[in-house]
Every structure is written in structure tokens, then in C-alpha cells.
Amino acid sequence: xxxxxxxxxxxxxxxxxxxxxxxxxxxxxxxxxxxxxxxxxxxxxxxxxxxxxxxxxxxxxxxxxxxxxxxxxxxxxxxxxxxxxxxxxxxxxxxxxxxxxxxxxxxxxxxxxxxxxxxxxxxxxxxxxxxxxxxxxxxxxxxxxxxxxxxxxxxxxxxxxxxxxxxxxxxxxxxxxxxxxxxxxxxxxxxxxxxxxxxxxxxxxxxxxxxxxxxxxxxxxxxx
Numbered sequence: 001x002x003x004x005x006x007x008x009x010x011x012x013x014x015x016x017x018x019x020x021x022x023x024x025x026x027x028x029x030x031x032x033x034x035x036x037x038x039x040x041x042x043x044x045x046x047x048x049x050x051x052x053x054x055x056x057x058x059x060x061x062x063x064x065x066x067x068x069x070x071x072x073x074x075x076x077x078x079x080x081x082x083x084x085x086x087x088x089x090x091x092x093x094x095x096x097x098x099x100x101x102x103x104x105x106x107x108x109x110x111x112x113x114x115x116x117x118x119x120x121x122x123x124x125x126x127x128x129x130x131x132x133x134x135x136x137x138x139x140x141x142x143x144x145x146x147x148x149x150x151x152x153x154x155x156x157x158x159x160x161x162x163x164x165x166x167x168x169x170x171x172x173x174x175x176x177x178x179x180x181x182x183x184x185x186x187x188x189x190x191x192x193x194x195x196x197x198x199x200x201x202x203x204x205x206x207x208x209x210x211x212x213x214x215x216x217x218x219x220x221x222x223x224x
Contacts, residue, residue, distance in 0.1 A: 038074045039099045040067070040212070041138070043089065043129075044107030047178060048080030050201070052190050057198035062205040063212075072216060074102070085111045086125035093129050097136045103215055104133045105141045105208065107178055110194075113147035113159045123162045130170050139215050142167050143178040143208070175211050179204065 042048050042060040050058025060078040067074050079096045081088065089108045106129060112122040126142075133140050144163035149156045167174035179196070181203050182188045188200035196204055 038102040040074050040076045040216075041079050041096060041099055041101035041104045042076055042107070043079040043093065043096060043104050044143075045080060045084040045111055046082035046195060047110065047204075048078065048105075048107050049082050050078070050080065051082050051195050053196070053198050053201065057201055059196075059201045059205045059208060062201055063208060066205065066209055067216075070213075074216065077101070080107075083111060084108065085115075085117065086122045086129070087112075090125050090128050093132050097132065097138070100136070101133075101138045103141060103212070104138045105143065105212065106130070106133070107143040107145075109159075109162070110145045110147065113145065113155075114150075116151045116155070119155070119158050119162060122159075123166065126162070126166055127170075130166065130172070134170070140170070140172050141175065141208075141212055141215055142172045143175040145179075146177055146183070173211050173215055175207060178207070180207050 040063070042063070048058075048060065050060070055061055055078075058078065058080075060076045060080070064076040067076065077096075077099050079092070081092070084092075086108045106126070108129070109122055109126065112119075130140050130142070142163060144160065146160055147156055163174060166172065177183075179194070179200075182196050182200040184193050185200075186193075187197075188203060189196055
């Protein structure tokens with residue numbers, strides 16, 4: 001056997017193999033490496049999770065449809081957990097930031113208010129979540145909430161002011177009321193008068209989109 005021939009052939013084979021491997025990396029779709037598709041994290045409680053309705057009718061799913069139809073490449077991640085409070089949000093947010101979201105839609109606090117929990121702690125928890133999001137490079141769209149006056153007028157008013165105060169302090173875009181034109185309206189809500197039906201979520205998503213789109217257009221990835 002010609003040793004020189006074997007050596008040369010093996011060398012040529014290794015060279016060709018190296019080019020093939022390099023070519024494979026060059027032509028692999030960027031999405032497979034993760035992080036290339038901008039992410040919007042919908043972070044909240046049952047109102048975000050879509051309690052009581054099919055997944056396709058939840059606001060994150062509807063939002064994904066709107067985003068795609070408008071030519072944006074963003075992927076919406078539903079980070080809603082039914083029953084979650086702001087304290088639970090603090091415990092979860094770091095894990096969800098692994099998605100490296102470009103924008104976080106922060107919808108939490110309703111369960112704190114309905115349970116009469118400390119508003120000082122609620123504000124502190126929301127502030128921690130906001131800080132973690134911003135440290136991770138995400139913009140935050142804060143959604144305000146309102147509650148019935150079960151715990152007195154002072155508590156109810158201060159609850160609503162918490163969101164306004166945080167938005168001003170951290171210079172955040174604020175959706176004044178997540179359930180605008182939905183809460184308490186029978187044709188749009190489940191029997192509790194709070195959780196939306198599919199018809200209610202069709203209104204909620206338009207409310208969110210109104211405030212989300214400007215954030216996407218400022219310093220965001222180019223549309224498809």
C-alpha cells in the first residue's frame with residue numbers, strides 16, 4: 001500500500017469534512033441557536049394564564065396573532081400562573097428571564113388586592129420584579145389594576161395609585177387598567193365578573209396592543 005497516498009487522501013478527507021461542518025453551522029437557521037427571535041414575556045396571574053378559556057383565546061395567544069399579522073418576528077411567552085401574587089412573581093421572574101425577553105408585560109397585584117395584603121409589600125415586590133427585568137435588558141409594560149372596595153376606600157384608592165407611582169418612578173409605559181371595558185360586564189366576563197371570556201380577551205388584547213406597539217417600535221428588532 002502507498003503510505004503517502006493514504007496520508008494525502010486522509011488529509012484531503014479531513015479538509016473536506018471541516019468545510020462541511022463549517023458550512024452546516026453557517027446555514028443553520030439562527031432560531032435554532034436560541035435568542036435570535038425577540039421574546040415578549042406575558043408575566044402575570046390567571047388573567048394572563050387565560051383561566052377558564054381555551055389557550056387560543058387567552059390574551060397572550062391573541063397577542064401572538066396580532067404581532068404576526070403586523071409583520072413582527074416576536075414570540076410571546078405565556079408566563080401566567082393562576083392565583084399568583086406579587087410575592088410569587090418575585091420568586092418566578094428570575095427563572096423566566098432565561099427567555100431573554102425584549103419586553104415584559106407585567107400583570108400582577110390583583111390577588112394581593114383581593115386578599116387585602118399589604119400594599120407596601122405589593123409595591124416592594126413589583127419594584128423588585130421591575131428591577132430584575134430591567135437588569136436583564138428588558139423593557140417593562142406595567143398594567144394597572146382596580147379592585148372592588150371590599151377593604152375600604154383608602155385601600156382601594158392606594159391600590160390603584162401603586163401602579164401610577166411605580167410607572168412614574170421607573171419611567172415605564174402604563175396600561176391604566178388591564179380590564180378596561182371588560183370588568184363587570186356580563187357578556188365579556190365569567191360568572192365572577194372578573195375573569196374574561198374569549199369575547200372579553202378580544203378587548204383586553206387590543207388594550208395591551210395599543211401600549212405595546214410603541215415599545216416594540218422603539219429600539220426593537222426590524223419587522224419581518
